[in-house]
Amino acid sequence: MVQSVQTFINGKIFTSNPEQPHASAMIVRDGRISWIGEQPALKRIEGNCIDLKGQRVLPGFIDAHLHPLWLANASTQIACTPPIVNSIADLIVEIQTVYQLSRNDQWIEGWGFDEGKLLEKRTPTRWDLDQAAPDLPVFISRTCTHIAVVNSKALELAGITKETPDPPGGEIDRDSTGEPTGILRENAKELATRIMPVKSLEENAASLAELGSFLLSHGITAITDLSSRTGPTDYLNLYQTAVKKGLKQRTVLYYMWEDLKEQPHLKPDQVNCKNQIHIGGIKLFSDGSVSGKTAWVYTPFLGEAENYGIQTTSKEELTAAAEAAEQNQIQLVVHAMGGQAIDLILKTLDTKKNWLSDGPSLRIEHAAMPTTQAIKRAAEKGIAFVTQAIFMFAEIESYHNNLGEERTKQTYPIKSMLDAGVKVALSSDAPATAWADPVNPFVGIKSAVTRQAYNGADTGQEQRIDVATAILLYTKAAQEITRIPEVGKLAVNHHADFIVLEKDIFDMDLDKIDTVSVSKTYMGGELVFEKHR
Structure with a gap:
């Protein structure tokens, strides 16, 4: 078999590898790095030589919390965001435009509204x-x-009336x-x-598959x-089919507990981390969203003395779910934003021993x-955030509307988490945020290093991290938490x-980081994206 060999030279390579943080050249043999270091130490050029022309190189980003199918489908729905x-x-005008072109049996869908950004503030x-x-x-x-608005026709089809009771963990x-x-x-x-x-x-x-190409960009x-x-x-079948249609990303699936609880046993091949598409965990929700x-x-939320949010799961x-995750040797992944939701998880599972040896057994999302105390306990237990x-x-x-300025500055205390020794990854949760391009890693990195909102508002200067750390949280740390083997660092x-x-x-100026764009993306040494000039 003929080996594929490339030598990359003249790069400013940030490796995300603390044992060798920087390099300027590397040799790739059959998709894997066989040598990396400073160019003067390169004994000879092997295979095809690619000049990186002094450009900055980073490991490929790993989005540890994403909703790709939602994101892919959002492109066909009404974008209810500025501008x-x-x-x-x-919003009414946009719906009317779609309505005039719709079939009689069609649902009209939209995503991304945030009442805080709407003129009416409701x-x-x-x-x-x-x-x-x-x-x-x-x-x-x-x-x-976590919240949707439907019209009267949708309520009628769903059978929701005055008499319909609130479902467990939900409110009408x-x-x-x-x-x-x-x-x-x-x-x-x-x-x-x-x-x-x-x-x-x-x-x-x-x-x-189409979204995959966009993510590579x-x-x-x-x-x-x-x-x-x-x-x-079944999403395992779905993503395997997407690979046949061109999806290149290494992908971890986290199945909803409500789908698995009746038959929680998974086959070893389904949870094999070496497979491009595999099941990595069981997901459930402990609460809703801050916004x-x-x-x-x-x-309580600002101006609502009795509103402490919604508890959406139980100790039982x-x-x-933790027992099922252990049985299948995968992670338990729990959405928790508020302090009570986080503490419910920690207190319920406090005495349970970790069951995975190659990464965190328990992840708390958001x-x-x-x-x-929760940060301290998460560090002691090896729980990832x-x-x-x-x-x-x-x-x-x-x-600001829901928490006020001071409480907002205390949210997402990333530096405090890291200082305490908690395993942390940055991610996007796209499309679940009010931004036109919610999956862009450079927007999240900018937010973490400046702790300023898009409008310049201070979101907590004490919790700033540096650029190198933010990149590590999107690469090496994200790998350690998602357990995708042999990625995350060069x-x-x-x-x-x-x-x-x-x-x-x-x-560059920190406030310009969101303008950074990717020139080229390589997977296994193969050029899979190149920006057209």
């Missing part, structure tokens, strides 16, 4: 949506994806007469989503799906408002997954 939608009136209601589409069902997701908003307003919080959304039309496996796989070479399902389409005022907090569910600095950057209006025997930047992220 297009700045008010409920704008959440749309069924009656707003009815003005635009009186006889077709409409489903609009809030930016956090009602007016003063008890009439549903169309706003469905947390698990109440499922009353509508379960009756919505489902795309075929082939359609969704094609969308994922952002330097993202490994991804996760934190809302994977067993039905009506949607459904995070389960210790101090957490314990059962971890927006951990107490000092997978967090999203982009939330503060993009959703500052809602954070080192001998690792996959040659790396990106070349147009500008040097280490040599």
Whole structure:
């Protein structure tokens, strides 16, 4: 068999490998790095020589908390974000435009509204949506994806009336007469989503493959799906089909506990980390979102003395899910934003021993408002926090409205987590944030290193981290938490997954980091993306 060999020279390589942080040349043999170091030590050029022309090189990014199928489908829905939608009136116009082109049996869908950014400073209601589409069902997701608004036709099809009780872990908003307003919080959304039309496996796989190309343009070479399902389409089959259609990213799936609880046994090949597509964990929710005022907090949301958010799971569910995760030798992954939600997880599983040897057994997703004691306990137990600095950057209006300026500065205390020894990864949670390009890693990195929102608001200077650390949290640390083997750093025997930047992220104003773009992306030493000039 003929070996594929390339020698990359004249680069400014940041390796994410603390044992050898910097290099200027590397040799790639059959997709893996066989040598890396400073160019003067390079004894000879092997194979094809590629001149990096002094550009900055980083390991490929790993998005440790992502919703690829949602993100892929969002491109076909109404984008309810600035600059297009700045008010409920704008939203009505956008829905009307789609309505006029729609079939009789079609659902109209949208994503990304944030009432903090809307002129009216309130959440749309069924009656707003009815003005635009009186006889077709409409489903609009809030930016956090934990809240949706539907119109009267959708309520009718879902069978939601005055008499419909709130489902466990969910709330149906009602007016003063008890009439549903169309706003469905947390698990109440499922009353509508379960009756919505489902795309075929082939359609969704094609969308994922197309998204994969876009993610490569952002330097993202490994991804996760934190809302994977067993039905009506099994996501393992879906992603394997997407690979056949061109999806290149190494991908970890996290299955929803509600889908697995009846039959939690998985086959060894399904959870094999060496497979491009594999199952890495079981996912459940402990609460909702800060921006949607459904995070389960210790101090009530601003101006709502009785609103402590929503608890969406129980000790019994957490314990059962942890046992299933241990049985399958995969992670337990729990969404928790508020302090009470985080503490429920820690207290429930405090005496349970870690069951994985190659990474954290337990991951807490978002971890927006951990107490000092929770941070300390997570460090002691080897529990990982997978967090999203982009939330503060993009959703500052809602954070200020719901928490106030001082509490906002205390959210996502990334530096405190790291100082305590907690395993931390940065990620995007795309498309669950109010930003036009929510998956862009450089936006999250900018937020983490400046602790300023897009509008310049201070989001907590004491919690700033430096650029190198932010990159580590998107590469090496993300690998250690997702357990994807032999990626995350540029080192001998690792996959040659790396990106070349147009500008040097280490040599620029911090407030310009979100303007950094990827010139080239390589996977296994193969050029898989090149920016056209």
